[in-house]
Amino acid sequence: MKLSQAGMGTMRIHNLDEMYPVQDLLLQSGQLVQYGTGIYAYGNIPMLVKRKLERIIEEALNKAGCIEVQLPTLQPDSIWKASQRWDKYVEDGVMLVVESDKGTFCLAPTAEEAVVEYAREKLKSYKHLPATIYQIGEKYRNEIRTRGYLLRGKSFLMMDAYSFDTDLKGLEQSYQKVREAYLEIAEKMGLELIPVVADNGDMGGKKSEEFMLISPIGEDTILYDEETKTALNTEILEREDYQEYLEKEYGITDITHLQEKKAIELGHIFQLGTRYSEIMNANFIDQDGKEKPYYMGCYGIGVSRALAAIYEASALKDAEGKVNGIALPINLAPYKIQIVPKIENDEKKKEAFALYDTLQKAGVGVILDDRENLSIGAKMKDCKVLGTPYMAVLGEKVENGKVELEDVRSGEKEVISIEELVTKMKQFCD
Numbered sequence: 001m002k003l004s005q006a007g008m009g010t011m012r013i014h015n016l017d018e019m020y021p022v023q024d025l026l027l028q029s030g031q032l033v034q035y036g037t038g039i040y041a042y043g044n045i046p047m048l049v050k051r052k053l054e055r056i057i058e059e060a061l062n063k064a065g066c067i068e069v070q071l072p073t074l075q076p077d078s079i080w081k082a083s084q085r086w087d088k089y090v091e092d093g094v095m096l097v098v099e100s101d102k103g104t105f106c107l108a109p110t111a112e113e114a115v116v117e118y119a120r121e122k123l124k125s126y127k128h129l130p131a132t133i134y135q136i137g138e139k140y141r142n143e144i145r146t147r148g149y150l151l152r153g154k155s156f157l158m159m160d161a162y163s164f165d166t167d168l169k170g171l172e173q174s175y176q177k178v179r180e181a182y183l184e185i186a187e188k189m190g191l192e193l194i195p196v197v198a199d200n201g202d203m204g205g206k207k208s209e210e211f212m213l214i215s216p217i218g219e220d221t222i223l224y225d226e227e228t229k230t231a232l233n234t235e236i237l238e239r240e241d242y243q244e245y246l247e248k249e250y251g252i253t254d255i256t257h258l259q260e261k262k263a264i265e266l267g268h269i270f271q272l273g274t275r276y277s278e279i280m281n282a283n284f285i286d287q288d289g290k291e292k293p294y295y296m297g298c299y300g301i302g303v304s305r306a307l308a309a310i311y312e313a314s315a316l317k318d319a320e321g322k323v324n325g326i327a328l329p330i331n332l333a334p335y336k337i338q339i340v341p342k343i344e345n346d347e348k349k350k351e352a353f354a355l356y357d358t359l360q361k362a363g364v365g366v367i368l369d370d371r372e373n374l375s376i377g378a379k380m381k382d383c384k385v386l387g388t389p390y391m392a393v394l395g396e397k398v399e400n401g402k403v404e405l406e407d408v409r410s411g412e413k414e415v416i417s418i419e420e421l422v423t424k425m426k427q428f429c430d
Helices: 021-030 046-061 077-084 088-093 112-122 168-189 233-236 242-250 275-279 302-313 346-361 376-386 418-429
Strands: 030-037 039-042 075-076 096-100 104-109 131-140 155-165 193-197 209-215 219-226 232-233 260-275 284-286 291-293 295-302 314-318 323-326 338-341 366-368 390-394 402-407 413-417
Touching: 021 030, 021 302, 021 323, 030 260, 046 096, 046 131, 046 155, 046 168, 046 302, 077 088, 077 104, 077 112, 112 275, 112 295, 131 168, 155 168, 155 302, 155 346, 168 193, 168 209, 168 260, 168 295, 193 219, 193 242, 209 219, 209 232, 219 233, 219 413, 232 233, 233 242, 260 275, 260 390, 275 295, 291 366, 295 302, 323 376, 338 346, 338 376, 346 366, 346 390, 346 418, 376 390, 402 418, 413 418
Parallel strands: 193 232, 338 366, 338 390
Antiparallel strands: 030 039, 075 104, 096 104, 131 155, 155 295, 193 209, 209 260, 219 232, 219 260, 260 295, 284 291, 314 323, 390 402, 402 413
């Protein structure tokens, strides 16, 4: 990408949000554009990072035997009335309702109803089970209190998966398979997610776990023991039967040693049982030719929320501890390196364009700052705002055929040949 073609001017960042500084930086630098409360457009770089997260999720779930589909986000009220959730969602103000002369619809806040309708048509026999299907797409919730930019918006990208089994044992096996995939996804995203005992709430079912990232900006409070990795959401303690529930479903008998931590919920998995299949009369034909309800599991990952968490964890700070830039993880950064030349020097400009072409042909994501009438110092500052992990400076202090390569996070610099730089960047891509 050439910055002259990306609509990038000089980026001046002022008075960043103390709670969510990196997302505020993205807004001030034009990498996120706010259309309204909780509604955002993604610039090129955060969009590509988001796409990388989607691929990580897809690869792990496909490996676990899940099948990707695409369900409608515009849904008729009839399927929600069939599950008896329409009135509650409308009364709570969560549902974004669309009235038309063709009927009443909603923008999907979740997809249990839609997936039951899908399964009814596709999974008619025990021979088709077990099956786990998933999608990655936009969800819509009329959040009264949007918070943390991408962490809680009205429109957000979500992966939601649903397992269908013939009995409880099969459901437990499918649940465990997806749970293991979640841990693999977290590792590849570079996030230390903790499975946390949770309450099913409005979703129903008997058992669920949230995947939490310990963070001072989290809006959830969990109880956690670092040694045993035992963790639970404090919401569990609001249940009258919480002690019995913890012991029966999770084998937890003592919580006195757990410590309070703030955390961000990035995923949630549920054992729904037959709640939705029974109430919506969705059945399969068993081996004896009889109709039986599906045993269902439900699994979600907030993709845009994970993106926000990764960006906030990628902050660069000055000596006073104030955020002054971003350095994305090398495996998630769509552009591994940014070329910063002294553009008014014809020789350096020629070298920069040649290096840009070489890296592109080698399959390396690269940004060329070819903007004119901008000092090399200003360009170096802007590089750190865009989150590129490495910066190649072609200034007058470095002889022809060589560049100054800087690791943006550590600040370490080295002067290397262009051939060495290309080899190193290709290794990062591999």
